[in-house]
Amino acid sequence: MMSLIKKMLMLMSIVVFVPSLILAETFYVIDDFNDMDFAFDNAKVPGWFAFDGGNPTIKPVSKTTTNKFSTAAGKSYLHIQGKTSNNDWYIGGIGRDLKKDISDYSAIQVLVYGNGKNAGKFTVQIYDDDDKSGKLEQDDKYVALNDDQFEYEQEITWEGWRLITIPLVEFKDKNPKVGTNGLNPDKLLRIQVIFLPTIKGGGINLGLDNIKFIDEENKSKQLVVDDFEDGSLLNNFEKKESWWTFGALNLKVDSDDSDDPMTSNTGKGILKITGKTNEWYIGGFGKYLAIDASVYKKVQMMIFGTGKDSGLVQVEMYDDDKGSPQMDQDKNFNPIYDDKWVAKVPVTWTGWKLVNIPFYKFQDLNKTVGDNVFNLDQKDGHSGLLHFQVIVNATKKDGIANIALDNIKLVP
Numbered sequence: 001m002m003s004l005i006k007k008m009l010m011l012m013s014i015v016v017f018v019p020s021l022i023l024a025e026t027f028y029v030i031d032d033f034n035d036m037d038f039a040f041d042n043a044k045v046p047g048w049f050a051f052d053g054g055n056p057t058i059k060p061v062s063k064t065t066t067n068k069f070s071t072a073a074g075k076s077y078l079h080i081q082g083k084t085s086n087n088d089w090y091i092g093g094i095g096r097d098l099k100k101d102i103s104d105y106s107a108i109q110v111l112v113y114g115n116g117k118n119a120g121k122f123t124v125q126i127y128d129d130d131d132k133s134g135k136l137e138q139d140d141k142y143v144a145l146n147d148d149q150f151e152y153e154q155e156i157t158w159e160g161w162r163l164i165t166i167p168l169v170e171f172k173d174k175n176p177k178v179g180t181n182g183l184n185p186d187k188l189l190r191i192q193v194i195f196l197p198t199i200k201g202g203g204i205n206l207g208l209d210n211i212k213f214i215d216e217e218n219k220s221k222q223l224v225v226d227d228f229e230d231g232s233l234l235n236n237f238e239k240k241e242s243w244w245t246f247g248a249l250n251l252k253v254d255s256d257d258s259d260d261p262m263t264s265n266t267g268k269g270i271l272k273i274t275g276k277t278n279e280w281y282i283g284g285f286g287k288y289l290a291i292d293a294s295v296y297k298k299v300q301m302m303i304f305g306t307g308k309d310s311g312l313v314q315v316e317m318y319d320d321d322k323g324s325p326q327m328d329q330d331k332n333f334n335p336i337y338d339d340k341w342v343a344k345v346p347v348t349w350t351g352w353k354l355v356n357i358p359f360y361k362f363q364d365l366n367k368t369v370g371d372n373v374f375n376l377d378q379k380d381g382h383s384g385l386l387h388f389q390v391i392v393n394a395t396k397k398d399g400i401a402n403i404a405l406d407n408i409k410l411v412p
Contacts, residue, residue: 026215028105030096030191033209034075052085052092076209077113080195083203091120091204095192099134103185105213107167113207114156120204121155123194126171129187130179136189147189148179155198156206165216169354182302182352221295223410225287225388228253228269247283249275249392249401270304270406273311278398284314286389290325293385294377296410298358303347304404310347311401314391315357317341320383321370327386338386339370346395347403356411 031048082091108124127136131146138144150171154164173181195204226243231253245251252272275282299315318327322337329335341362345355364372378384390408392401 026104027109028100028102028213030098030211030213031078032075032211033078048094048096050092050094052090077111078208079206080208081203081205082195084197084201087201089196089200091195091197093192093194095125095190097136097190098188099129100188100213101186102168102188102213105168105185105215107165107214107216108191108211109163109165109214109216110211111161111207111209112154112156112164113161113209114158115205116159117157118198118202119156119158119206120198120202121153121196122206123151123153123196124166124171125174125190125192125194126150126183126188127190127192128179128184129189130184132187134189144175144178146178148173148181148183149175150183161207161209165214167216169356176351180351182304183354221412222300223291223293223296225289225408225410226271227407228271228405231255231269243285243287245283245285247275247281248277249273249283249285251285254404270404272404273392274400274402275392276400277394280393280397280399282311282392282394282401284389284391286316286387289385289388290320290383291385292376292378293410295412296359296376298356298411299343299409300354300356300411301408302352302406303345303355304352304406305347305349306402307350308348309395309399310349311403312393312395313345313347313403313405314393315343315345315362316387316389316391317362317385318387318389319370319375320386321375323381323383325383325386334366335369337369339364339372339374340366341374352406 078094080094084091108126112122127144127150128148129136130148131137133146136144137146143149151174152166152171154166168183168185171183173179193208195206197204250273253269254272255269299317303313318335319339319341320327321339322328324337327335327338334340341359342365343357343362345357359374359376362374364370364374375382376385390405392403394401
């Protein structure tokens with residue numbers, strides 16, 4: 001009997017201590033206004049502030065109400081109503097300090113209630129922390145002095161509620177003379193919404209609800225080819241994630257340095273790339289993958305440019321047509337049996353830029369071999385995506401390259 005009791009107690013202890021699986025959330029709610037409090041959502045997170053003529057009020061939603069705004073919102077929504085004070089184009093706005101890492105998210109989503117063709121428009125502003133001060137410094141006109149200010153404008157032309165999704169890559173830098181000119185998602189300071197009329201001297205009357213950051217690109221399913229966070233050197237073949245290098249490129253994994261605009265606010269590491277040539281080609285680096293990449297739709301990376309002629313980035317991917325995990329190459333390092341897919345990105349800007357290259361933009365450069373089909377799966381004994389390479393060329397025959405890369409990913 002005692003033996004049976006001991007066995008039962010052991011089973012009970014096993015049941016009690018088995019951990020449950022927790023799925024990471026793919027969104028972050030900035031506010032759903034369900035607490036009916038515009039000033040503070042809770043004691044730890046400062047709430048919204050309003051400025052000028054925005055006149056925001058929390059409107060409760062009732063199932064029995066005749067308020068047309070209420071039909072699609074949750075328990076409550078934010079009602080914005082106002083008009084210009086000087087017969088001009090500006091009404092007012094609302095803002096909230098977040099100090100939030102939004103690296104896991106790719107878009108802002110919000111429910112917007114419109115009143116028709118001339119319902120007005122709003123501008124979403126987001127500010128990152130480029131000077132690492134933890135606060136947003138502004139001049140007397142409320143323009144950021146040290147940090148990037150990114151904006152997206154949305155005109156309201158519909159009636160009723162509509163779900164609006166704004167990819168972060170659609171935001172434009174409105175103060176390119178300060179900051180790093182690239183959105184640093186791990187250091188988001190503030191979000192603001194500015195309200196404008198569509199007619200000079202006009203007004204606005206709208207509803208907002210469920211403002212959130214979302215993982216529109218399924219970032220949890222992204223494959224990080226390299227974010228250079230470990231600071232490891234290239235050609236370290238003792239590490240599985242190592243790259244091989246070739247040509248005359250100077251490659252250096254560098255860490256965050258607030259005095260260097262190329263590395264400041266990028267995270268723990270980036271890949272600096274420099275070189276020169278008199279024949280266009282400078283060099284490159286590659287990595288062995290041999291993965292099933294059929295769930296991915298594009299290559300994504302951060303690229304730092306140093307001006308008009310920073311360089312030409314050529315991304316190459318090789319699939320497995322032979323049915324072998326090893327790619328056979330000729331004396332010029334071209335595949336003998338497998339397809340070679342290439343896409344080119346001229347780097348003509350200054351500062352950081354998030355670059356997305358859809359797979360359909362890649363061209364097959366060796367149509368005489370392979371099956372000329374982008375085979376990224378591992379069906380029937382094939383190895384999927386075998387190699388991933390980056391070639392860097394000059395934009396002139398006798399030229400240089402001076403760029404940096406970070407967060408190289410395959411994205412669904």
